[in-house]
Amino acid sequence: MKRIILIISVLLLSALFVFSGVCFAETDESADTRYQSSQAYQLTKYICENYPNRRAGLNTSVPPQNSVQEYLKGELADFGLITKYKGFQIGDNTFGFNIEARLDKGYDKQIIIGAHYDSEGQGANDNAAGVAALLMIAQELTSKQDKLNCNVVFVLFDGEELGLYGSQNYVREMSSEERDNTLVMVNIDSIANGDNLYLWCENKRTGLADLFIGQSNGAIAEKPYAKGTFNLRDVFGYGYYEFAQNSDHSSFRVQGIPIAFLFSGTYDLDPWHYAENSDVNKQVLNSSDDTFENLDKNNGAKFVEKIDAVVSTVIGTVLNGDFVSIAENQRSQLVNLNLWYNVWWPRLIVFVLFVVLVILAVFYYRKLQKKSILGTAEVKNNKVFETPEAEDIFTFK
Amino acid sequence: MFSKLKSNYNLSNILIRILFVLTYIFMRWQDYLGSAYIMDLSAITGGYISGTAKFLLALFSAAIMGTVLMFLLPLVVNIILNIARFYSIPRAEYCLLAHLYCTIGFFVCGALNLINIITPIFLVWGSVIFPFIVTVGCFISFYLATAKLYFNDVTTVHYFKHMMIVFIVIVIGAVML
Numbered sequence: 107m108k109r110i111i112l113i114i115s116v117l118l119l120s121a122l123f124v125f126s127g128v129c130f131a132e133t134d135e136s137a138d139t140r141y142q143s144s145q146a147y148q149l150t151k152y153i154c155e156n157y158p159n160r161r162a163g164l165n166t167s168v169p170p171q172n173s174v175q176e177y178l179k180g181e182l183a184d185f186g187l188i189t190k191y192k193g194f195q196i197g198d199n200t201f202g203f204n205i206e207a208r209l210d211k212g213y214d215k216q217i218i219i220g221a222h223y224d225s226e227g228q229g230a231n232d233n234a235a236g237v238a239a240l241l242m243i244a245q246e247l248t249s250k251q252d253k254l255n256c257n258v259v260f261v262l263f264d265g266e267e268l269g270l271y272g273s274q275n276y277v278r279e280m281s282s283e284e285r286d287n288t289l290v291m292v293n294i295d296s297i298a299n300g301d302n303l304y305l306w307c308e309n310k311r312t313g314l315a316d317l318f319i320g321q322s323n324g325a326i327a328e329k330p331y332a333k334g335t336f337n338l339r340d341v342f343g344y345g346y347y348e349f350a351q352n353s354d355h356s357s358f359r360v361q362g363i364p365i366a367f368l369f370s371g372t373y374d375l376d377p378w379h380y381a382e383n384s385d386v387n388k389q390v391l392n393s394s395d396d397t398f399e400n401l402d403k404n405n406g407a408k409f410v411e412k413i414d415a416v417v418s419t420v421i422g423t424v425l426n427g428d429f430v431s432i433a434e435n436q437r438s439q440l441v442n443l444n445l446w447y448n449v450w451w452p453r454l455i456v457f458v459l460f461v462v463l464v465i466l467a468v469f470y471y472r473k474l475q476k477k478s479i480l481g482t483a484e485v486k487n488n489k490v491f492e493t494p495e496a497e498d499i500f501t502f503k
Numbered sequence: 504m505f506s507k508l509k510s511n512y513n514l515s516n517i518l519i520r521i522l523f524v525l526t527y528i529f530m531r532w533q534d535y536l537g538s539a540y541i542m543d544l545s546a547i548t549g550g551y552i553s554g555t556a557k558f559l560l561a562l563f564s565a566a567i568m569g570t571v572l573m574f575l576l577p578l579v580v581n582i583i584l585n586i587a588r589f590y591s592i593p594r595a596e597y598c599l600l601a602h603l604y605c606t607i608g609f610f611v612c613g614a615l616n617l618i619n620i621i622t623p624i625f626l627v628w629g630s631v632i633f634p635f636i637v638t639v640g641c642f643i644s645f646y647l648a649t650a651k652l653y654f655n656d657v658t659t660v661h662y663f664k665h666m667m668i669v670f671i672v673i674v675i676g677a678v679m680l
Contacts, residue, residue, distance in 0.1 A: 331621075332619065332620060332621060334540075335619070335626065336533070336534075336536070336537030336540065336541065337533065337534065337537065337619065337626045337627070337630050338534060338537040338538060338541060345626070345627035346626045346627060347537070347541070375553075375554065376553065376554025376555075376557075377554055377555075377558070378536055378540070378554055378557075378558065379540055379554055379557075381554075386551045389551070448627045448628075449627070451628075452627065452628045452630075452631035452632055453631055455632065456631055456632060456635045456674075459635065459639075460635070460674055463639065464667075464671070467663075467667050470663070471660070471663055471664065471667070474659055474660045474663055475660055477656055477659075478656050478657045478659065478660045480656075481655070481656025481657065482655065482656055482657075483655055483656065483657040483658075484655050485591075485655070486652070486653055486654060486655050488651075488652040488653065489593055489596060489652070490509060490596055490599075490600070490652065491509055491510070491511075491512040491515065491596055491599075
């Protein structure tokens with residue numbers, strides 16, 4: 107009898123063990139794939155798979171039906187936003203289209219939240235993920251618009267990969283009043299594939315950066331100051347060059363509009379520079395390997411977490427009660443990028459000092475001339491080094 | 504130690520020339536590193552180039568340029584001395600002093616450039632003002648040292664005039680442009 111009870115007990119335990127294993131396995135599996143049902147995942151996948159060719163430059167002056175422009179404008183309009191295309195010319199017969207959606211609450215001040223939708227190839231990380239984040243932010247802020255303390259303008263830029271065409275054109279069309287009333291331009295670009303999420307506001311500590319970082323709950327770090335900064339090629343008008351300048355926020359920053367740039371990558375791989383990913387094999391930026399399949403395979407749930415972190419950080423920051431006052435103060439904390447200030451002022455100062463030195467030298471020359479009349483013309487044979495003797499040269503000491 | 508170096512010209516010559524190249528690297532490494540990053544080297548090599556490799560490449564490039572300058576400086580100094588018709592000064596020693604003061608200048612400028620690692624705020628202003636301050640400082644001290652050593656009251660006037668011309672050319676050519 108005891109043996110039967112023992113056998114039954116063992117069988118029961120085994121069955122329980124197997125059953126629990128199956129249950130846990132199912133739980134793990136569901137945890138592994140749960141992220142795939144998230145909005146961030148679905149949006150990124152949808153954009154990549156349905157609009158794999160988003161290269162800027164259409165041959166028509168109006169976006170055709172079933173184009174990515176139509177889809178994005180439609181999505182933003184569905185949230186209840188006032189949307190419109192802002193077309194611009196790229197080449198002789200090619201056109202780009204920024205998509206603007208306004209959440210106007212009647213305030214004087216506004217913020218611009220932007221992401222570019224054009225890409226080289228499928229562009230899952232650069233920048234379908236950023237577009238997905240912007241759509242999620244737009245949806246969320248529209249539903250919470252009563253808590254807003256400023257107007258919000260969402261802009262999906264075209265032609266970024268060709269050289270910030272869309273954003274430059276957008277800023278050019280802004281009136282000076284509109285520029286003055288823009289508290290900050292938040293740019294979301296390539297946020298999904300890197301190791302870490304970074305924020306870049308200014309190459310120094312500012313209140314706005316602190317607010318963003320505080321709202322991110324540790325998900326976002328501030329870009330290390332001065333890393334990847336070189337005094338060689340000034341592309342955008344900063345006076346120097348760094349990799350983090352290569353996106354649409356630069357068009358706004360060089361016009362004196364404060365910016366907050368959210369991007370992913372790492373500054374740990376290379377002691378002096380930015381890298382997209384610490385794993386060299388996962389570096390796909392601006393290549394045909396920047397596909398949704400690779401993004402999912404290389405990052406899994408992490409890329410969704412990054413998009414969600416950006417979305418919650420931007421929403422938390424914009425809805426923060428102190429946001430408007432901090433953002434207004436940001437303008438006074440900007441480093442002066444004025445061309446005159448950066449390029450000509452230091453040269454002018456050097457030139458003035460140089461002229462002063464030359465004048466002083468002329469006086470000194472006159473003094474030397476007077477001294478030479480009264481002075482002696484003795485031959486000076488001073489030497490710092492004594493000429494080595496022959497034995498010193500040929501002897502090892 | 505300095506008395507030993509003073510008595511041994513060859514050793515001083517070698518040491519100062521080595522320091523000249525090293526301080527040149529110290530002064531310019533950030534610029535060469537920037538070049539290494541901005542040039543799309545991966546397009547040339549066809550593969551990923553690590554930051555360490557780019558850093559070493561920058562140091563190597565700066566070392567080559569420093570070495571070239573080290574050999575060019577005596578040539579330039581000799582040309583200037585010939586044009587100014589200063590035949591009675593010990594050329595080798597004079598060139599060695601030129602190397603020495605350049606070395607000091609490179610070191611000070613390199614130290615000032617380190618500010619750029621902490622913050623890029625001075626990147627633009629510093630790139631113009633730092634070299635000017637260092638050039639002025641080194642030039643004046645070099646002039647005073649050499650004038651005291653090799654020139655009397657009469658020849659100093661002539662020497663000063665030529666030094667001013669060289670200074671103007673250096674400042675306008677290398678610093679302000």
